[in-house]
Amino acid sequence: MTRRLGLPSCLAALIAAVAVGGCGSDAPVSVFPIAGSRVVSPDAQIAFRGRPAADLGSVSVTGSISGPHYGDVRSDSDGDGGSFLPYKPFTAGERVTVRTGLNIVGAKKGTFGFTVAQPAGGFPNLPPPAAPRVDGDVRQFHSRPDLQPGATAVNASSGAAHGDIFLGPQNGPIQKGPMILGPDGRLIWFYPLPSPDVPSDVRAQQYEGKPVLTFWEGYLSAGIGVGRDVIADSSYRRIAIVTAANGLITDLHEFKLTPRGTALITSYFPVWWDGSSVGGPSRLAVQDSVVQEIDIKTGLLLYQWDSLDHVPLSDAYVPIPPASSHAAHDYFHINSVDLDYDGDLIISARNTWTVYKIDRDTGRIIWELGGKHSSFKMGSGAQFAFQHDARVRAPDDLVITLFDDGAGPPIVHRQSAGVKLLLDLKRMTASALSRTSHSPPLQSNFQGNYQQLRSGDDFFGWGQQSYFTEVSGGKVVLDGHFIGTNSNYRVYRLPWTGKPVDRPAIVATAGNQDTVYVSWNGATQVASWRVLGGNSSRSLAPVASTPNRAFETAIPVAPRSYLAVQGLDSDGHVLGTSQVVAPH
Numbered sequence: 182m183t184r185r186l187g188l189p190s191c192l193a194a195l196i197a198a199v200a201v202g203g204c205g206s207d208a209p210v211s212v213f214p215i216a217g218s219r220v221v222s223p224d225a226q227i228a229f230r231g232r233p234a235a236d237l238g239s240v241s242v243t244g245s246i247s248g249p250h251y252g253d254v255r256s257d258s259d260g261d262g263g264s265f266l267p268y269k270p271f272t273a274g275e276r277v278t279v280r281t282g283l284n285i286v287g288a289k290k291g292t293f294g295f296t297v298a299q300p301a302g303g304f305p306n307l308p309p310p311a312a313p314r315v316d317g318d319v320r321q322f323h324s325r326p327d328l329q330p331g332a333t334a335v336n337a338s339s340g341a342a343h344g345d346i347f348l349g350p351q352n353g354p355i356q357k358g359p360m361i362l363g364p365d366g367r368l369i370w371f372y373p374l375p376s377p378d379v380p381s382d383v384r385a386q387q388y389e390g391k392p393v394l395t396f397w398e399g400y401l402s403a404g405i406g407v408g409r410d411v412i413a414d415s416s417y418r419r420i421a422i423v424t425a426a427n428g429l430i431t432d433l434h435e436f437k438l439t440p441r442g443t444a445l446i447t448s449y450f451p452v453w454w455d456g457s458s459v460g461g462p463s464r465l466a467v468q469d470s471v472v473q474e475i476d477i478k479t480g481l482l483l484y485q486w487d488s489l490d491h492v493p494l495s496d497a498y499v500p501i502p503p504a505s506s507h508a509a510h511d512y513f514h515i516n517s518v519d520l521d522y523d524g525d526l527i528i529s530a531r532n533t534w535t536v537y538k539i540d541r542d543t544g545r546i547i548w549e550l551g552g553k554h555s556s557f558k559m560g561s562g563a564q565f566a567f568q569h570d571a572r573v574r575a576p577d578d579l580v581i582t583l584f585d586d587g588a589g590p591p592i593v594h595r596q597s598a599g600v601k602l603l604l605d606l607k608r609m610t611a612s613a614l615s616r617t618s619h620s621p622p623l624q625s626n627f628q629g630n631y632q633q634l635r636s637g638d639d640f641f642g643w644g645q646q647s648y649f650t651e652v653s654g655g656k657v658v659l660d661g662h663f664i665g666t667n668s669n670y671r672v673y674r675l676p677w678t679g680k681p682v683d684r685p686a687i688v689a690t691a692g693n694q695d696t697v698y699v700s701w702n703g704a705t706q707v708a709s710w711r712v713l714g715g716n717s718s719r720s721l722a723p724v725a726s727t728p729n730r731a732f733e734t735a736i737p738v739a740p741r742s743y744l745a746v747q748g749l750d751s752d753g754h755v756l757g758t759s760q761v762v763a764p765h
Contacts, residue, residue, distance in 0.1 A: 240265060345705070687760065
C-alpha cells in the first residue's frame with residue numbers, strides 16, 4: 182500500500198503530518214529508528230511495527246534544520262506495520278522530532294526523537310589477494326571451459342553425514358564464486374562472479390515453504406562487504422535480491438531468512454563520533470555495526486539495531502587505527518545474527534569478544550557473554566576471542582555454539598576451535614561442553630563457523646584457513662580443503678536438490694575412438710549418463726552408458742557422425758538431454 186502524504190485529518194495543526202487512519206491506540210508500537218537513537222542515516226525511513234499502516238493515525242516529522250517532512254506511507258507485507266519514506270533526506274547532525282497519537286515503545290505520549298548522524302566516508306574496493314598458484318589448484322573442463330573453480334580435496338569416511346557442502350572461496354586463484362560439492366566432495370555447481378565480486382555465506386535455506394539457495398555477492402573493503410544478498414530457486418534462477426534499507430550498504434556477514442518471509446542482514450555505517458573516551462580525537466571516524474530485518478517482498482525495514490546506541494567504544498579489544506590509514510575505527514565488527522527461541526536476537530561482535538542477547542522491541546542488551554562486561558561467569562575453556570558465528574542450539578538449558586578464532590592479532594589462543602557452551606541463566610555461568618580444534622593445528626585470524634548437523638555431528642569451517650571438517654562422536658569423519666591457499670567465510674553441510682533449466686553441456690572429440698565429455702552444472706539427481714549416437718542428427722540411438730561420478734564425465738564410444746547425451750536419475754528416467762554435436 183502506498184499513500185501520498187498530505188495534511189493530516191486528526192492533527193491538522195501539525196504542519197508535516199501523515200494522515201493514514203484513525204487516531205489513538207493503547208497497543209504498543211515499536212519504531213525504528215528507536216527513540217533517542219544517535220546514529221540515524223540521513224536517508225532513513227521511519228518504520229512502525231505493531232499496527233496496520235492504515236491504523237497508525239497522524240504522524241508528523243520535523244527536522245530541526247530541514248524542517249517539515251512529507252513522504253509516502255507504505256505497508257509491510259504482513260499487514261502489521263508500515264514505513265514513512267520521506268521525499269527528502271534528513272540533514273546530518275540535526276534533531277528530528279516525530280509526533281504521533283500512538284503508544285510508542287520508549288516514547289512519552291507518542292512523541293519521540295532521534296539524531297541524524299554525520300556520515301564519515303564510504304567503502305573503497307580493497308580486494309583480497311589472489312591465492313598463490315600451486316599445482317592442481319584449479320579445475321578445468323572440456324565441456325565447460327568457462328568454469329575454472331578452485332580445486333578441493335575431500336577425505337570422507339562411511340560415517341560422514343549426508344548433505345552437500347556449500348562453499349564461498351574468496352581468493353580464486355582465477356575465478357571466485359559460490360560453490361556446491363556433493364557428499365563425496367565432487368563438484369556439483371559453481372557460479373563465477375564478475376570481478377571484483379566475491380561470495381559469502383553460501384547456503385540452502387527455506388523461503389515461502391520452498392528450498393532456496395542464498396548467498397551474498399559484492400566487493401570487500403577491509404573485512405566489510407559492499408554488495409547484495411541473493412535468493413535463487415532450485416533451478417539457480419534468481420527470484421529475489423535483498424539490500425539494506427536507509428541508504429546503508431549490504432554487508433557480507435549475515436543473510437538469514439526467517440519463517441515469516443523476512444531477512445536478517447548486517448550493515449556498517451561509518452560516522453563521525455567522539456573518541457575522547459578511549460584517548461582518541463573528539464571527531465573520530467567510527468563504524469556503527471547495524472542489524473536490519475528486511476521485508477523481502479517490499480524491501481521495507483522492519484527492525485534496526487545500531488551498536489553505537491548501546492555499546493561504548495571502550496568495550497573494544499582493538500586499538501584506534503592510525504590517522505594516516507584514513508580507516509574508520511571498527512570497534513564492534515558484527516559478524517552474525519541469530520534468532521533466540523523467544524524471538525529476541527543473538528549478536529556476535531568480533532572486536533568486543535562478546536555475544537549479546539538483544540531485546541527485539543527496544544534494542545536493550547539483555548545479557549552479554551564474554552568480553553569486558555560478561556553477565557556470565559566464564560568457566561574453564563569457555564573463554565573466546567575474535568569469535569564468529571554465535572548460534573542458539575537449545576531453548577531450555579541454553580546452548581550456544583561459536584567459532585573461536587583466537588587470533589586477531591593479537592594471538593589469544595594458539596589454536597582456533599569450535600566451542601559449545603552451556604549457559605545457566607539462573608546461576609549466570611557459562612560452561613564449556615566441548616572445544617574442538619583441527620589436527621594439524623590451525624589458527625584463523627578471521628572468519629569461520631560451527632554448524633551442528635541434524636545427525637548430531639559437528640561441521641566446522643576454518644575461515645581464513647582453507648579447511649572444513651566434520652566430527653562425529655569425537656572422531657573426524659570428513660576433512661576437506663582447497664588445494665591452494667583460500668578462505669571461506671562459512672562452510673555448510675545441507676541437503677539440496679538442484680534442477681538446472683539449461684541442458685547438459687557436451688563436447689565430443691573425434692579419433693580412432695570418439696570421446697564424449699559431458700557435465701551439467703548444478704544437477705544433483707543425475708545417476709548415470711546415456712550416450713546417443715547415429716549418422717543422422719535426427720536418428721540417434723543409445724550407444725553407451727556410464728555412472729555419473731564426477732562433475733565432468735569422459736565417455737569413449739565408437740565413431741559416430743552425431744552424438745548427444747542424456748542424464749538419467751536412479752530409476753532411469755531422463756532428466757535432460759544435451760544438444761546434438763558432431764565430433765571434431
